[in-house]
Amino acid sequence: MRTFDGVYAAGAWHPGRGNRIEVTSPGTGGVLGYVSEATSEEVGQAVDAARAALHGDWASYSPPDRAAALGRLADALEARKNDFAELFSAEVGTPRRASSFVHIISAVGALRAYEKIGADYAFDEVRPSMVGGEVHVRGLPVGVVGAILPWNAPLFTACLKLAPALAAGCTIVLKPAPDAPLAVSLFSEVIEQADLPAGVVNIVSGHAATGEALVTHPGVDKISFTGSTAVGARIGALCANDIRRCSLELGGKSAAILLDDVVLDDKTINGLVGGVMGNNGQVCLSRSRILAPRSRYNDVIAALGDAVGALVVGDPSDRATDVGPLINAAARDRVERYVTQAVDEGACVVVGGSRPENLDTGWYVAPTVLANVDNGMAVAREELFGPVVVVIPYEDDNDAVALANDSDYGLGGGVWSPDTARATRIAEQLRVGAVSINSAPSMDCGAPFGGFKKSGLGREGGPEGLTEYLEFQSIIS
Template identity: 45%
Template structure:
């Protein structure tokens, strides 16, 4: 049983203003695994005040970028020493299969930290340009200010790193609000920050509920909000930031398509979709759960996909053979089951899976991985983000029809194209409105590649040089020469 009775505010541990604690429940056993401090608005006020002082008066924004980069590299080194612990913690708190936790939840954030520090070393923090009127122009990048960051439960440590590290490299101070479902990895990061050279006041971490997040987003001491979560919540965040003219970055939902061209190999597509569509037990915003297949070859691809889904091991997330773990909460499990029922009612056909719980699992928030065919694009299971192990197969007539179907959604976060002709795949990718795309693979979360969506999938980018720029303001000075 983990227990954290204090909150990490401005680099120090504080008893929460209310003294209340919340329980963290294992998605596998349905039993408590931790008790953590519950923040309230007064704790947000304290954290924002500390961040405000550290930004307005402290050394962090005024350090040479090279010094901030050095401190972030040291933080990355400390993180690497505890990477195995991160994997164990994330699997315990959100039920991700341990093999996925090791690679994506634990190792990838460490890779991102080092890669983002590399990018910062080459970033043009200051440059001169010839002015149109004959005098020089000096262009400088300055930190945007105090950042309020809200991160989700599905990729908890990765999303903390995605916001924390660029903010630190830019010279910002930050108040992080991780999800209350997955607070334990955030506490681990707080311990690493405490041991690092990051100055007092620069970082606060308050795992809180929706009300705490809303209070943080609307707080007058916050200059920029970075939010990852649902599209519905993102609209509320955007409205609050718009009213206050705050900078805002939104990484929201997705309903991504895997476009299978008529020259693709069914076995290769099925193996790829296992990752692209069912990573993290389907609880991923980039999950490509709409599988678009050519009508004349549809039976081949459906058979290959069904065989893949049938072979997936569902169960204890700490078992090395498990590929599909539990949903993060009972509410999430019921949401996914509801969509399966909705698909049946709408007339789609289940090839494998369904509403019944997985065999032998009478405890834990499990859902059988499910494959639908005979799906029409207007059905809810083809339009709405399910966030669980549910795949839908849609048939298309030709390439133009495939592109139309891929774009026939409010979202535009990710996607992929599967083909033996990479040039043909690249041409198709360029026709689809999505912020990230893969050819014969899911989007790879390369730290040098900007990540984000279009349409209802968000505003702005994370990772890459573009992600760092989201935490910077640009100042131009003329007449200096």
């Protein structure tokens, strides 16, 4: 049982006056711990602490100093990898054998990436003036950042936001989702072990009202949000009212295109399955639409059905488990409604499509493959956030590209072919932020990540991600 009472501000936990939020395991329903819902006044306390740190000790840190601080954070988090991995398995439901990579190694990787990027970044540059003389271009920290996190990968997304923000010289207030706030709250101990100045990183928990208080607080200079497109639209509108900077990493409905020369070996099939079923299907980058050439459609369906049907569903703490529970009952019920609707519209269940047997406790959905799916069906157009893959036939390469791009989203995609040059030509035609070639969805923290269309605004990762946390000033002489 872990309890985090109040808000973490200026390097310490302060007792809160808000309601207590009970955090339960999606696998068992058992109580894992409690956090306090931050009131608007307590959000202000955290923002004030971030503002004081911004103009206090943190302002004296040089870019190499800030990079070194990120390295200390990475070291401290890595030293507690097992503690956090076990907590994430219980809190989010990620199978234990994957939770270290999904949640901790990825978070450490983000910190390490910006340790290097921040040390090398050109925050000051002198250019020749176009009218004679010189222009001194300065990259200045945008200021206090409010970071609103999702429940599916809360610590990784926290580090993907705080690492470039801190590298840029900003301070930050983290707001975890109420379904999974414990590990982010525990991260306060890592912050202290890394010896960051008090107030550089602060934490507030709560529901929508707490998030809105953070978004609208006049002391916040930028909001960075990861979550649903609907909530992102609301946050974007609130930020627009105050001309407040924001970056939004939102939903996805990514397609994996299998070209007609694809080799359906274990590497390919395991990569396709992992690209949908990882973290129980609760990944924004999930390639949940598989586009298969009509000439090979039946072979693809058979191979996917065999592989998905062999997955072990069960207790996420068991290292034999491949797929664990969804985050809550509402998430499970939502996925079930989409599958039922798809079947009513003519889709065929190849495997799964119901609740697993022998799992009466927890929010489980059997990993599901749907065939005979049209790209116009809701199950092919809307983000399910569950272990469901739809297989859509196509006629030729042009048809595959058109189907992949026929989406409101543009976050990710994948292309599978032994001819990597051909696969790359297809990838270049996709209107998405990241495309993998012959591999499961992945991110490189040294490269930009983000979406086209309704998948968001701005980029995370790479030097481009750091630039999101800077304001630029030109001094012309």
